[in-house]
Amino acid sequence: xxxxxxxxxxxxxxxxxxxxxxxxIDFSASINPLGPPNSAITALQQGVTAVAHYPxxxxxxxxxxxGQLHNISPDWIFPGNGAAxxxxxxxxxxxxxxxxxxxxxxxxxYWRALQGFGAKVKSCSFSxxxxxxxxxxxxxxPQSSGVIINNPxxxxxxxxxxxxxxPLLEKFALVVVDEAFMDFLPPHEQQSLIPMVGDYxxxxxxxxxxKFYSIPGLRLGYAIAHPHRLQRWQLWRDPWSVNNLAAAxxxxxxxxxxxxQQTWSWLVASKKGLLxxxxxxxxxQAFPSxxxxxxxxxxxxxSQVQQKLLKKYxxxxxxxxxxxxxxxxxxxxxxxxxxxxxxxxxxxxxxxxS
Numbered sequence: 120x121x122x123x124x125x126x127x128x129x130x131x132x133x134x135x136x137x138x139x140x141x142x143x144i145d146f147s148a149s150i151n152p153l154g155p156p157n158s159a160i161t162a163l164q165q166g167v168t169a170v171a172h173y174p175x176x177x178x179x180x181x182x183x184x185x186g187q188l189h190n191i192s193p194d195w196i197f198p199g200n201g202a203a204x205x206x207x208x209x210x211x212x213x214x215x216x217x218x219x220x221x222x223x224x225x226x227x228x229y230w231r232a233l234q235g236f237g238a239k240v241k242s243c244s245f246s247x248x249x250x251x252x253x254x255x256x257x258x259x260x261p262q263s264s265g266v267i268i269n270n271p272x273x274x275x276x277x278x279x280x281x282x283x284x285x286p287l288l289e290k291f292a293l294v295v296v297d298e299a300f301m302d303f304l305p306p307h308e309q310q311s312l313i314p315m316v317g318d319y320x321x322x323x324x325x326x327x328x329x330k331f332y333s334i335p336g337l338r339l340g341y342a343i344a345h346p347h348r349l350q351r352w353q354l355w356r357d358p359w360s361v362n363n364l365a366a367a368x369x370x371x372x373x374x375x376x377x378x379x380q381q382t383w384s385w386l387v388a389s390k391k392g393l394l395x396x397x398x399x400x401x402x403x404q405a406f407p408s409x410x411x412x413x414x415x416x417x418x419x420x421x422s423q424v425q426q427k428l429l430k431k432y433x434x435x436x437x438x439x440x441x442x443x444x445x446x447x448x449x450x451x452x453x454x455x456x457x458x459x460x461x462x463x464x465x466x467x468x469x470x471x472x473s
Contacts, residue, residue, distance in 0.1 A: 126147030126149070126435075126437040129435070132147075132435040135429050135430065136433050138433055142433050143429075143435050144432075144434045145435050145453070146435060146453045146459075147436055147451075147452075147453070148437075149300070149412040149453040149454075150329075150453065151331055151333040151382055152453075153385055154331075154334070154378070155332060155333045155368075155372075156333075156372060156375050156378035157378075158372050159332060159333075162367045165367070166363060166364050166367035166368075169363035169364070170362075172363065174361060174362060174366060178361060180370055181198050181370055182197075184370045184373060184374070185198075185341055191343065192346075195316060195317075195345065195346055195349070196341055196343055196349075197341060197344065197352060197353070198339070198340070198341045198361045198369070199339075199340050199342060200360040200365075201340050202325050202329075203228055203338075204340070204356070205342045206228055206231075206232045206297070207235070208355055209232065209267065210229070210231075210233045210235060210238065211232075211236045211355065212293060212295075213233060213236075213238050213265040213293060213295065214236035216238075216263050216293060217239065217263035218239050218260070218263065218264045219233055219241070219267065220240075220264065220291075221233070221243065221266075222245060222254070222266070222268045222272075223243065223244050224247075224275065224439070224443050224445050225267075225269065226269060226297070227441045227442070229297075233267075243256060244444055247272065247275040252280075252283060254284075256287065256290065256291075258290055261290050261291060261292065264290075265292055265294070266291045266293075267295040267296075267297065268287075268294075269296070269297035269299065270296055270297070271300045271410040273297075273299070274412070274439060274442055274451045275408070277408075277409065278304070278310060278410075281310045281311070284296065284312060285315070288321060294319075296322070296324050298311055298312075298313075298324055299325065299327040300412075301326070302379075303330075303331060303382070303383075303386060303409075303410055304383075316343050316345070320345040320348070323343070323344040323348065324343040325342050326341050327339075332368075332372045332378075334372075337368055338365060389454050389455070389456065393454055393463075393464070394408075394413060396460065396461070396464035397413065397415060397464065397467070400464070400468055400471055402417065403418075403467065412452060413451065413454065414450075416448060416449050417449065417450060420447040421438045421439060421447050421448065422438050424436065424450060424470055425438050425450065428466055428470060431466070431470075432466040436452050436463075437451040
């Protein structure tokens with residue numbers, strides 16, 4: 120089987136390791152290990168009969184719930200079949216401009232969405248290893264240029280303060296901010312630009328519900344943008360992109376405050392322990408992160424580390440071969456339970472000494 124582009128490909132991992140999918144400990148996909156929450160399971164059980172009916176094509180209940188969450192009109196909200204679908208339509212918008220600036224290293228799906236519509240792309244790196252993050256982006260033609268960036272940044276875990284991102288709204292015709300991992304930060308630490316969408320019709324925010332609530336198999340995300348833009352996206356997409364079960368689960372989990380608090384408490388302690396364990400290993404350099412994953416620099420090629428962990432320990436990590444500027448010198452690991460994190464640290468220690 121061909122090496123996967125995304126993390127979380129357990130079928131490939133199991134084939135490589137020669138074991139059942141259920142035997143793999145997946146550190147490659149940054150999914151909350153505490154979920155799915157009970158609220159999601161209940162919504163699935165109660166919503167089973169809804170599979171006999173088409174979804175509401177306007178997703179009024181889900182959009183209203185999300186609108187209440189963000190204190191914004193439902194007209195500004197667009198549910199999608201995961202963040203990936205929404206990035207597709209954002210890519211189509213950006214491709215209509217003369218040039219799109221892409222902050223690298225970055226999530227591969229941005230390239231997919233942009234290249235799929237023939238966008239002209241300019242890669243721009245930033246000093247992610249420094250303590251302070253800055254973006255020096257000055258488009259030659261502001262009226263015909265766009266930019267896409269994620270916050271917190273994947274794969275480095277850097278958090279851009281909103282004061283760093285706000286100037287982009289004055290410089291670019293279209294600014295797409297992927298906030299797929301923002302909800303892993305407690306509300307008082309988040310740097311979301313959602314409150315700014317009403318003032319900037321050139322701003323698009325993309326959010327994911329699958330990572331925080333551990334429902335990637337359901338595929339659910341949403342975009343927040345000016346209604347005129349979202350009406351255009353509605354004309355482009357297939358009808359009923361979000362199924363009834365995903366919509367029902369989405370309504371339930373965003374109001375599950377107990378699970379949210381549990382996740383925030385778990386992540387602080389578990390991430391600290393995992394980072395400390397990785398920093399104690401020779402040949403590895405782990406970087407602090409605002410998200411639920413850590414980027415690690417390795418002296419041994421990451422593809423080799425990945426294969427050894429997979430075949431001997433049935434542990435899957437995310438290589439960085441398709442992250443521009445990183446390559447085989449880095450890998451990324453999700454923060455999982457304390458017991459699983461310790462398994463990873465022990466296995467890495469043995470791999471590094473072998």
